[in-house]
Amino acid sequence: MFTFLVGNGVTRTIAANISYLLLQERAVPGRSGPSDGYICGLPKGKTKKSSKVVEVVVVALLSICSIIFTHVVTVLFGAYVIENVEETFTFSILVASLAFIRPLVTLGPSAFIIILERLSLEEESDVKCCSVLFGAWLGAIPIPLDWDTPWQILFTLQVWPFTCSIGAVLGEMVATLCFLAKLWTLGDLDSKKNKAT
């Protein structure tokens, strides 16, 4: 899935991400609309089809904005402005797609407000958003190290943004595993309950 990490072609990354996101979209079809109880920010009183189109456009725009936002924050945190701009941009596409675009796709245009409002440990998208960002943050720690260790030579490239990307992906994986484990135990409980009854 994450073979794109090795190359740094922006287009390849975008393609991989889009396919990943589409998979996500397929996987949770029931959640594509705005959640109950929250304002979705769309004008009401339009026909269903056109509102759907508008929603898609808004989500796309917000996704691009989130990528730019991630890029700016990365630069503010110390990435070079001109040097390595391609790497930085690739990295921000990765992080934005894992942390921000997925909730946008699953929760609709008002995803950010929803996440900021509730931020609970129960919701998958909230936890994943945080864990991806945290993983990317932690990934910056090995950057100063100058050990001649294999994992640095392996890529035969500068460390940036590999450690951060790997951190982000690891964050995603850990969160996913946690939820899997949770689901599993829940399933166990359910089956036990079923047996008892």
Added chain:
Amino acid sequence: MATCGGTQVFILILCLSELLTVGILIFSHGFLLTRQVVLFNSSCEDFKIEEDHVKTKIKESTNNGKGLSAECWMTPTFRRAVILLIDALSEEISEDNIVDQLVSCGKRITVLGDDTWGGLFPGRFNQSFLYPSFNVMDLHTVDNGVLNHLEKEMLQDDWDVIIAHFLGVDHCGHRYGPNHPEMAAKLKQMNSMIKKVVDNIENDTVLFIFGDHGMTRTGDHGGDSRDEVKATLFLYSPVLDIMHSVFDGEHSLPVAQVDIVPSLALALGVPIPYSSLGRVMENIVVTVEHSREEADHRQLVALAQNVKQVRRYLKDYKNLGNVFPLDKWQRLEELNGIMLPSIENLSPKEQKKVYIEYLTLAKLMCEEIWAKFNVSEISSGLFLMFNSMLLITVFTHCSFIIKNKIPIVKRVLFLTVLVNALFVFTPYSRISVLGYVASFFMITWMCIHRHIFTIESIYLNKSDCTSLLLAVLMCLGSFSNSFVVMENYVVAYILLSSLLMQILIPFLKRPRKKNTKLSVDSYFLLYAMLILIVFMSVRLSSWFWKCREEQSWCSPSQVHTPMTGLQQSLRNWRYFTSLFSLILLVWLPRRWLLMCGNLNGSRLGVILFNSVPVMCGVLVAAYWALQASPTLHNVNISEYVVIPPRVNYALTLVYVTAFYFLPLLIYELPQSNTRTSMQLLLDNPNILIPKLCQTLMEKYNEGNQRTSSVPVVYGLATAVSAPLVSLLTVILVVIVMVAGDGFTPAVVLLLVTAVASLLLQAISSWKTADSLSMIMKPSWSAVCTWFILSIHGFYSTGHHPTFPSLHWSAAFVGFEGEWNGSNFIPALLVGFNTFSSQILFGLALPLVLLAPLAVGVIFPKLRCNSRLETEEVRHGEFLLMDEPDKAEDALVFLGLSYILLHAAKVFCSAVSAFILRRHLMVWKIFAPHFIFEAVGFMITGCSVLAGIWFTLRIIKVLKSWSEYLHHKNS
């Protein structure tokens, strides 16, 4: 009552930080190297050369005429020497040295150049042409003077040694950097000079040309980087045959600087100075006139003499009670055993090998022992530091000061005195033992008082925890060389993360109600803007980082070159950016105080604040302009360059003293006519808030006593912070002046970051606080941020914990180098420049406590906390007067926790320097890091104490003022 409490706060902080300092000093005593000076001299009779050889050489020396009795230790190869020293000068001459040896052998020395030579060796020189030197701005006086005399002198016959010292290249490097047309001109001048000198060298004369150091990319020196340590050595005489011998691989390159002295001594036939450790360059005692065997023999004799001298020095040094590493010393004795009885049996080649091994090993050994560690002292110092930190931690976590005030402070004072008194016994006992005894005292003290320390359940909320964690992470970075090398990046990263977490956590923790939408109001926008400002200013400050030697990828930015070193086109741009930043620096605090209504009336403080910072700013601008004026070295403007800084120092001193005695910046409206106040309000819309304050005071006094005459006071809500802010303004201007024009924007960025983070802290503390007392108690997260900011400031003002990156130019602000041999003023100025961030943030530390209180009054909208909308809130900083106990507690916590964090950083770097003392990079990375941290810690401690003392003074004066007011009104 208030004074008593205030003094106690001060004494408590002073004692605890003093205990820490003792630990640091013991550690550094064991860690940093020392060398004992041996005050013996070599004399001609020490190692007489065998007679038969003298005979053969006598002919030669008599041939050369003059009949000098110079066959000491070795027959001279040359009669005369010309030494051209290009660059700076050496300093302490209490030991035996080459000049004295030359003089005592009857050599007549002529010296040309820098007037420090006269100061270093008074009465030694036959003839001297010395010129005032230490004005770095002056590139030409010394060099032109030397050039005028050099040629004439060389043609005369009344000298044996000429020393010509050229300073121009060095000064040029300091002023313009190595890549500047001015430098090219200077080097050309030197080249033509060398050509002339070489043409005049006769067969009996040897020419030495060397620079005593190189220079960094910015033209400075004093450190240990490759660029600085490597310099040129050029030896010439028509009869010298160096090339031939170099191909034999005899004297390995590069030649160490210590090798010059024995070579010169033996070449001229004078004794090698007593404590020289150098190895003679064998080739210098051989000329083309010598046959092969003769040459070999002469080389052997030279080496033998050199070995004897080094061996005597080592033996005497050992007899003085110093210890050499056993294995090396044994090997040396072994070699000596080979040499003594049977050296004649060996072939010349083997003899040479033995001698050379001896000399090389001796030097290696000495380098090692002068870098030796005293492990027991180190560990005792570390243990003491750890105990003091433990003590401070205990003090920051219990609020017992209110309950039992006097005994505890007195006992801490007693403990400190006891620990310090222990060190009277230094002559009788080892320091490490005393350190352990001191720690033992501290532990017993803590055990005795454990019942007093009713440690309340240590409650740290989430944002405190994250901030502390980040600060600890930063401290742990000192264990890895790459993190130390990249510390500027790490600190900026940590700073931003900690600020972000501090903002996000209260934001996410706010009470959630279902079905309420997130309000994007002006308050939210302000929040976002502040965050953006902080991020931008921290990121932009990376422009001002200096490049460490190890940061190979880093290219130095142009802010580090002085304005005179810039291209003409960039110069105006630089000057006006600096000027704009300077104006901002003076204007911003002024605007703030105007807003708070502190600048009304005609108190002395108000008048001073209206005039002095502006004057200082104008002086600084004038100073930069004078410094950069291109005609400087022709016209006598250079005499006036020192005036603006000196006036500035004097003004600052006067200002600080005046503020110490009359700190208040409040305005009491004359009573009885309320009309004037209305008029004032109409004239000046800025005092709308003071008006608010007036009603505040009315209500405040109504509660206490029902009098008809209500005093109207402006600026009472910021009465404590205003004098501190006005003091800091002037100090900022002085910092900018000493830092140089390039760094003014950096200081402004630092100021903006600090102010924005204070505002953010104030907002978040108003958001999360449940009661007023929580606002009056500074949080760990606020202190942590302040701590990280102070470290960030160190880097963003262009510093690094390495010696090559010190800004030596700071020593010349207001001085031309006429310090009369004392190092106090230059050290003070360079130190002030290097640790300006620590000084600034230490002095401004009370603002962390005061900011939420002041912000709550000045921007009432930001409070937005319905639980706290009581009447008291509007008192602002006057709350501290209402509850002096809480104020004292808060100040104690603030000072101690800030000092504790800095101590933790010093402790980590000390432990890392100790653990990694065998690391390849210890003298390049870890030891300088520790030294800078330790000095920074001491300076932080002093400035924190000064800041807190000043705040206590303001509170005291304010208290007596309000009592007087009560008195008058009742």
